[in-house]
Amino acid sequence: MEKSEKEKKESAFPSPTPTLSTPRDTLFSSPPQKQFEFDRQVAGVFDDMIQRSVPFYWENLKLQISLLKRFLQPGDRVVDLGCSTGNFLLQLGKGVEGLQLVGIDNSPPMIERAKIKGEAMGVKIEWIAGDFLTLPLPKSRVIVANYTLQFVRPLKREKLVKKIFDALTPGGMVIVTEKIISGNSWLDRAMVEIYYDFKREMGYSDYEIARKREALENVLIPYTAQENRELLESVGFRQIETLFRWNNFATFIGFKPEEEKGRKN
DSSP, X not given: OOOOHHHHHHHOOOOOSOSSOOOOOOTTSSOOSSOOOXXXXXXXXXXXXXXXXXXXXXXXXXXXXXXXXXXXXXXXXXXXXXXXTOHHHHHHHHHSOSOEEEEEESXXXXXXXXXXXXXXXXXXXXXXXXXXXXXXXXXXXXXXXXXXXXXXXXXXHHHHHHHXXXXXXXXXXXXXXXXXXXXXXXXXHHHHHHHHHHHHHTTOXXXXXXXXXXXXXXXXXXXXXXXXXXXXXXXXXXXXXXXXXXXXXXXXXXXXXXSOTTOOO
């Protein structure tokens, strides 16, 4: 039976196949010479790295965009902090017309690759290479930080989340996706082992998994799910929900109240 126009619209989602030819990630097949950073080497293999390292990566983006289709209006601004090579905004721009899209990343190589992909896909996005910890954020209806806060030092994380809150218009939404840990030591070890099983299934060797773990030590600092919720709530976000979770990865959404009753400047 042929699908109705409504069903076609609901199921439509741009192909996750990268526009550019992406080399396979083999960065950790030899001993790393430094801590992990989003340099030109990482940018070159990022699209392969992310879909082989983050479970349900594309499915989660699809879920977020399906939610935003029901939330956003033409002219609304969406800012992606830590946009990397632009996958989220490129898919959002393809799926929803008439939005103001801004991608910010502190890695110039990531922004360079995002620009090339944006031009190839014909999606209009403002790309900014800079430190979102110090850059002013434009007023926005939605601010997204997918796999971003975990790379911000804990002492600066609350300040950034407060900055996101202040940049949102009343009623605006934040979307945060993070790698998380458990407060239960046995469960935490089990979740890590399950995650490593996933990476093995995606073609990474035990050697590569161990080398990347070493490179990320003290660079990626995860919180528990409860700590992430409390962080959002501490700056004023309300109606905080878990939109998606797989093992030790979770996506949270929160809303800025329509009216900030009793809030002092």
